[in-house]
Amino acid sequence: MIPPGSTIGILGGGQLGRMLALAAANMGYRVHILAPEDELPAGDVAAEVTRADYTDRAALRSFAASVDVATFEFENIEVEAVRYLSELVEVQPPARALEIAQDRLAEKRFVSGLGGRVAPFHAVDSLDDLHAAVAAIGGPVVLKTRRMGYDGKGQARIMQPADCAAAWEAIGRQPAIAEAFVSFEVEFSLILARAASGETVIYDTPRNRHDDGVLAESLIPAGPLIETQRAEATVLAKSVADELDYVGVLTLEFFACADGPVFNEMAPRVHNSGHWTIEGTRASQFENHIRAVCGLPLGSTALTAPRVRMRNLLGDAVHDWQALLADNQAHLHLYGKSEIKPGRKMGHVTWL
Numbered sequence: 001m002i003p004p005g006s007t008i009g010i011l012g013g014g015q016l017g018r019m020l021a022l023a024a025a026n027m028g029y030r031v032h033i034l035a036p037e038d039e040l041p042a043g044d045v046a047a048e049v050t051r052a053d054y055t056d057r058a059a060l061r062s063f064a065a066s067v068d069v070a071t072f073e074f075e076n077i078e079v080e081a082v083r084y085l086s087e088l089v090e091v092q093p094p095a096r097a098l099e100i101a102q103d104r105l106a107e108k109r110f111v112s113g114l115g116g117r118v119a120p121f122h123a124v125d126s127l128d129d130l131h132a133a134v135a136a137i138g139g140p141v142v143l144k145t146r147r148m149g150y151d152g153k154g155q156a157r158i159m160q161p162a163d164c165a166a167a168w169e170a171i172g173r174q175p176a177i178a179e180a181f182v183s184f185e186v187e188f189s190l191i192l193a194r195a196a197s198g199e200t201v202i203y204d205t206p207r208n209r210h211d212d213g214v215l216a217e218s219l220i221p222a223g224p225l226i227e228t229q230r231a232e233a234t235v236l237a238k239s240v241a242d243e244l245d246y247v248g249v250l251t252l253e254f255f256a257c258a259d260g261p262v263f264n265e266m267a268p269r270v271h272n273s274g275h276w277t278i279e280g281t282r283a284s285q286f287e288n289h290i291r292a293v294c295g296l297p298l299g300s301t302a303l304t305a306p307r308v309r310m311r312n313l314l315g316d317a318v319h320d321w322q323a324l325l326a327d328n329q330a331h332l333h334l335y336g337k338s339e340i341k342p343g344r345k346m347g348h349v350t351w352l
């Protein structure tokens with residue numbers, strides 16, 4: 001057990017790190033952030049900050065010496081850096097979870113190997129591969145880069161074989177995965193926290209609405225279709241977590257289809273679709289991640305209200321902050337980012 005008063009290292013300095021650091025501080029921990037960017041939403045609320053590349057071994061060595069345990073909040077950290085850090089200090093979740101989640105092909109193979117339902121998919125390393133994949137799938141296809149894609153970036157839609165060349169160019173001719181286009185009713189996520197003992201708690205499954213590939217809103221209750229698919233999604237998420245000997249918060253995203261939940265992707269970390277848990281549950285995803293990583297008993301995921309709604313403040317929507325402060329039902333969170341860009345996650349608001 002890492003007791004309160006200890007220091008938790010976090011690789012990554014965005015809003016997820018910020019909310020993890022706030023939860024850690026509430027429980028009496030100090031946080032040390034390591035990240036390369038100049039502006040660090042997490043650094044503003046942490047006891048210590050190291051500005052360094054994740055691959056800077058000297059920086060990782062002194063970071064490791066200054067923390068009692070470490071975790072990460074960003075998915076595209078070089079796995080070698082996390083493995084190196086793991087030799088110096090305990091790091092949770094395990095590096096293998098990060099390695100699988102970073103590669104859409106490895107992720108789909110891993111999850112379908114555990115019995116998860118996934119859209120038919122094919123590895124694509126060339127335009128020829130893509131033509132073959134589109135012919136095999138035989139309908140609309142989504143082409144995604146294997147690595148570094150997020151919020152709908154690094155993706156192209158293929159409606160007919162003639163679109164292949166343009167799609168291959170659009171994603172920058174990189175190793176990719178071609179997936180059948182899933183016709184789904186709604187999207188949802190399954191968020192769990194797992195302790196080293198194997199004890200697992202599951203949050204209510206929010207219905208998620210995306211705009212242009214970016215999460216716009218999460219809603220509880222999620223509605224009857226998702227609620228009937230929750231049990232199957234939970235079995236899969238638990239087997240993913242058990243297989244990885246996972247410690248911390250893990251998120252799986254699903255499409256709710258007529259014949260059951262179709263796994264889309266996983267994140268080995270706290271997730272935007274779980275921000276509503278800060279006010280909407282007894283112990284938020286951030287608190288439970290800190291509890292799990294520090295070996296404390298997990299907290300209750302029970303709802304604090306029958307209905308919860310989280311809306312992201314993307315880009316210019318952050319200008320609504322004054323009106324939101326005037327709304328007594330709204331819990332406003334701003335991330336302290338100075339530059340407003342279209343679609344950038346500037347903050348969020350939760351209504352109970």
Ligand code: AMP
Pocket residue numbers: 119142149150151152153179180181182183187210213253264265
């Ligand atoms: P991703 O980056 O994989 O989470 O994709 C971003 C969003 O694009 C998803 O939340 C879906 O709304 C949509 N999307 C991704 N893959 C597919 C697919 N195979 N079929 C239909 N829609 C998809």
